[in-house]
Amino acid sequence: LADEQQRSYFLTLFLGATFAMGALLVANLVIIRITAKVKATESQLHDFRETYRQLLENLNDGVYDFLPMAGRLEHSETYASMLGYKAQELGNDVESAKALIHPDDFEKAMQVFDEYRASHSPRYSNIFRMRHKDGSWRWILSRGIGTWDNKGNLVRLLGVHTDISEQKRHEEELRQLNQDLEGFIYIVSHDLRAPLVNLKGFASEVQ
Numbered sequence: 001l002a003d004e005q006q007r008s009y010f011l012t013l014f015l016g017a018t019f020a021m022g023a024l025l026v027a028n029l030v031i032i033r034i035t036a037k038v039k040a041t042e043s044q045l046h047d048f049r050e051t052y053r054q055l056l057e058n059l060n061d062g063v064y065d066f067l068p069m070a071g072r073l074e075h076s077e078t079y080a081s082m083l084g085y086k087a088q089e090l091g092n093d094v095e096s097a098k099a100l101i102h103p104d105d106f107e108k109a110m111q112v113f114d115e116y117r118a119s120h121s122p123r124y125s126n127i128f129r130m131r132h133k134d135g136s137w138r139w140i141l142s143r144g145i146g147t148w149d150n151k152g153n154l155v156r157l158l159g160v161h162t163d164i165s166e167q168k169r170h171e172e173e174l175r176q177l178n179q180d181l182e183g184f185i186y187i188v189s190h191d192l193r194a195p196l197v198n199l200k201g202f203a204s205e206v207q
Helices: 002-058 077-081 094-098 103-119 165-206
Strands: 062-067 072-075 124-131 137-148 154-163
Touching (some): 062 077, 137 165
Antiparallel strands (some): 062 072, 062 154, 124 137
């Protein structure tokens, strides 16, 4: 009976050790697979971040990420350099960005934003002037796409700033050219009016 119990003990001990080693082996294999997946994910994430970084650096538009609930405005280097600043000089609070908007454009710019936030429009588009570091004003086209929560609150606005100052300058030049042309036409028509009246009178006399 003692031998039987001893054999049962050693058999149980052997089976337990075998099971423990098998479980340990399986656990190690699972850990190795998980580690490999994590490394692959980290590598993909690193590649994505690098691609995103290069895209931002080579993009002429300034990218911004506005979080209204937190009052924060994350932005790319191009967003800041467009206004003559470095990214850290502008900071990330919304009030600093608002302070750069031209006083004559501020109310209209806020109105357009409030209408977009309230109506959940497909796209956000706004035009206003912002103060450059050198004191000049740059015309900015701000476009973005928003995200709302289930209560209808705008929680995120991801978009880009485009400097359209050159386009605005051409528009102003064209407007001035049209004014000059209209003035020239008026002067010419006024100067020709008197001779035409005289010719009309002379033709009546001849008739």
